[in-house]
Amino acid sequence: MEFMVELDGVTKRFGSFAALSDFSLRVKPGEFLTLLGPSGCGKTTALRLIAGFENPDAGRVRLAGADVTALPPYQRDMNQVFQSYALFPHLSVEENIAFGLKVRKVPRAELRERVGAVIGMVALNGLESRMPHQLSGGEKQRVALARAVVCRPKVLLLDEPIAALDAKLRQAMQLELKRLQRQLGITFFFVTHDQHEALTISDRVAVMNAGRIEQLGTPVEVYQRPLTRFVADFMGQVNVFEFSNVSDGGETKRLKLQRGGAELVVPRSAIGARVGQGMVTLRPENVRLLTSAAAEWQNVFPGVVRERIFQGAFDRLSVALDNGLELTVAIRPSEDNGSVANIGEKVWCELAAESLVVIAGT
Numbered sequence: 001m002e003f004m005v006e007l008d009g010v011t012k013r014f015g016s017f018a019a020l021s022d023f024s025l026r027v028k029p030g031e032f033l034t035l036l037g038p039s040g041c042g043k044t045t046a047l048r049l050i051a052g053f054e055n056p057d058a059g060r061v062r063l064a065g066a067d068v069t070a071l072p073p074y075q076r077d078m079n080q081v082f083q084s085y086a087l088f089p090h091l092s093v094e095e096n097i098a099f100g101l102k103v104r105k106v107p108r109a110e111l112r113e114r115v116g117a118v119i120g121m122v123a124l125n126g127l128e129s130r131m132p133h134q135l136s137g138g139e140k141q142r143v144a145l146a147r148a149v150v151c152r153p154k155v156l157l158l159d160e161p162i163a164a165l166d167a168k169l170r171q172a173m174q175l176e177l178k179r180l181q182r183q184l185g186i187t188f189f190f191v192t193h194d195q196h197e198a199l200t201i202s203d204r205v206a207v208m209n210a211g212r213i214e215q216l217g218t219p220v221e222v223y224q225r226p227l228t229r230f231v232a233d234f235m236g237q238v239n240v241f242e243f244s245n246v247s248d249g250g251e252t253k254r255l256k257l258q259r260g261g262a263e264l265v266v267p268r269s270a271i272g273a274r275v276g277q278g279m280v281t282l283r284p285e286n287v288r289l290l291t292s293a294a295a296e297w298q299n300v301f302p303g304v305v306r307e308r309i310f311q312g313a314f315d316r317l318s319v320a321l322d323n324g325l326e327l328t329v330a331i332r333p334s335e336d337n338g339s340v341a342n343i344g345e346k347v348w349c350e351l352a353a354e355s356l357v358v359i360a361g362t
């Protein structure tokens with residue numbers, strides 16, 4: 001079996017509205033795959049189609065190589081964890097976790113052993129006899145998770161399972177989920193609209209927009225090498241410059257920017273042979289600040305710092321370049337001890353050629 005989950009050309013309409021259009025995705029066994037996208041882009045719909053709660057208008061759904069498009073949810077070897085924990089309020093922690101195994105008539109000794117092991121895995125020891133209303137949000141979430149994994153499904157579907165937790169607890173749960181997934185070797189199909197979460201937790205990320213996948217890749221790929229403007233914007237702050245002319249420079253190509261008249265040099269390999277216009281993107285942390293520069297240096301532009309905002313690990317600067325372009329720059333405060341790039345100061349910004357990502361125009 002090559003793929004654990006396959007969506008093949010799936011379209012799902014609600015009335016005349018297509019929530020998913022010709023949607024295809026293949027998830028490998030043991031992979032942690034995340035669907036990432038803005039509210040309403042079709043993430044939950046994709047997950048419900050895999051689980052069998054919705055039927056596609058076109059296309060096929062396969063699980064471990066078998067076509068399950070026509071099968072009801074209970075005949076698909078999957079489990080779900082939703083944002084609302086949906087614990088049984090009248091059952092204890094232990095009984096909640098054991099529920100699925102009881103339904104499957106797992107022998108008593110095995111049931112006890114499996115429940116005990118999972119309780120240890122999600123660090124719920126000592127809380128076995130508590131009732132759901134006696135638990136914190138994070139603890140309830142762990143029970144929901146334990147209840148799903150104890151049945152050892154081939155695939156675990158997780159729809160924003162930790163979105164309701166506070167930031168600190170969410171970070172802890174992200175690491176825990178990742179660890180649990182590695183330990184169990186179960187395929188995780190995870191849904192979130194939080195890009196940081198997706199980057200932290202996933203083996204691969206499918207970035208969605210309006211019922212389609214814009215890009216599928218590793219966290220590093222979708223962050224550092226976005227294929228579209230939407231992906232570049234959605235994955236975090238980014239500088240975008242439009243260019244409308246390309247000239248050849250041997251090993252490099254020169255892109256003439258529409259605003260500012262400046263030229264950016266990129267490696268020849270960064271741009272397709274016939275591309276004549278498009279966009280160049282650059283993450284703020286990939287701009288290098290210099291205190292001086294020689295006139296012949298490539299991709300180095302003088303400007304004045306207009307704004308400097310403290311953001312924890314980074315300071316975010318807005319630099320007005322002399323050529324009219326605005327540049328967002330992120331630097332570690334320790335890089336200049338707050339002395340070089342203060343508001344009003346002159347700086348040189350290096351847009352390192354290897355960090356520039358070209359998105360071809362249409």
Ligand SMILES: Nc1ncnc2c1ncn2[C@@H]1O[C@H](COP(=O)(O)OP(=O)(O)OP(=O)(O)O)[C@@H](O)[C@H]1O
Nearest residue numbers: 014015019037038039040041042043044045046193
């Ligand atoms: N049962 C339904 N009937 C009609 N429209 C629906 C139905 N379910 C979903 N939709 C629409 O389909 C689109 C996709 O919905 P979906 O719930 O998949 O989005 P989502 O990406 O999960 O969003 P969120 O991040 O807000 O959860 C939305 O525009 C939604 O309004």
Ligand SMILES: [Mg+2]
Nearest residue numbers: 043044045159
């Ligand atoms: Mg949703």
